[in-house]
Amino acid sequence: MTTETETLLASLTAQRRHVQGILEGLGEDDLRRPLLPSGWSCLGLVRHLALDVERFWFRAVAAGDPAVIDGLGRAGDAWRVGRDASAASVLDRYRREIDAANAVIAATPLEAAPAWWPERFTDWRARTLRELLLHVITETACHAGHLDAARELIDGRRWLVLTT
Numbered sequence: 001m002t003t004e005t006e007t008l009l010a011s012l013t014a015q016r017r018h019v020q021g022i023l024e025g026l027g028e029d030d031l032r033r034p035l036l037p038s039g040w041s042c043l044g045l046v047r048h049l050a051l052d053v054e055r056f057w058f059r060a061v062a063a064g065d066p067a068v069i070d071g072l073g074r075a076g077d078a079w080r081v082g083r084d085a086s087a088a089s090v091l092d093r094y095r096r097e098i099d100a101a102n103a104v105i106a107a108t109p110l111e112a113a114p115a116w117w118p119e120r121f122t123d124w125r126a127r128t129l130r131e132l133l134l135h136v137i138t139e140t141a142c143h144a145g146h147l148d149a150a151r152e153l154i155d156g157r158r159w160l161v162l163t164t
Helices: 001-025 027-032 042-062 067-073 089-105 129-155
Strands: none
Touching: 001 042, 001 089, 001 129, 027 042, 027 089, 042 067, 042 089, 042 129
16 A cells, blocks of 8 residues: 555544444443434444445445445445344444455555446546545544534543543
8 A cells, every 4th residue: 555545544544443432332222322303323323334435435436346336225224223233233344344445445546446436426426546535534534523422412421522
């Protein structure tokens, strides 16, 4: 990997760790509790990050993995986690998708064009892996902020408070 790739990946890794860290210590019920009128839960947001972000942008778009592309329509609403899926399995899926995404990032030059592009995105198109990485860093950071607010509502815990 180039120094730039390592730098971008380090930034993404920090946001991924934030997502995982802010949820540490929450039990199954708190992870599943809907916190907004839309009904999303912390666990649903992590499932969204696993399927709609890590898997979608890196394995489908960047790498063009046909099995992933073919399965996109079958996953249902990633924001909804059925009772049959444990919190541990959702969090583990996120970690596995991160590992798979990292493998794509490591094997792909930053200047590489996406191997596949979804037809539904007509108003924006990433031209390179670099742009995809920047997009995913931004989206993951945004969702980490959502989880910060959710965690504070659940039990008052805050992430990285710099003032005393």
